[in-house]
Amino acid sequence: MRIFLDCIPCFVRQALDSARLATDDEQIHEQVVREVLRLAAGLDMSQSPPAIGQQIHRLIRKLVGHNDPYHRILKPRKTGMISMTFDGTWHMRMSQCLLKMEIGI
Numbered sequence: 001m002r003i004f005l006d007c008i009p010c011f012v013r014q015a016l017d018s019a020r021l022a023t024d025d026e027q028i029h030e031q032v033v034r035e036v037l038r039l040a041a042g043l044d045m046s047q048s049p050p051a052i053g054q055q056i057h058r059l060i061r062k063l064v065g066h067n068d069p070y071h072r073i074l075k076p077r078k079t080g081m082i083s084m085t086f087d088g089t090w091h092m093r094m095s096q097c098l099l100k101m102e103i104g105i
Helices: 007-022 026-041 049-064 071-079 096-100
Strands: 082-084 090-092
Touching: 007 026, 007 049, 026 049
Parallel strands: none
Antiparallel strands: 082 090
């Protein structure tokens, strides 16, 4: 699989979306977009989209300064999960994130 020209705007949009999830700092958002555009300018179009995605996410981790740029959204979801206790009963760890989650009611 190779990259097509139509993939490039998607890479930029996905990078910006990821940067916004990782931080509220608009300067970092701008920096991510500029760096992804630089990366896109020198792309080897024979690479696969996942290979480019890996480079982009490596760049985002570097610019955001965190190994997991999604930690802000994943941590609350993990704490609000239903889990099974050692005695075999189900319980739910309640947290503020449960109040914010869309539960489809």
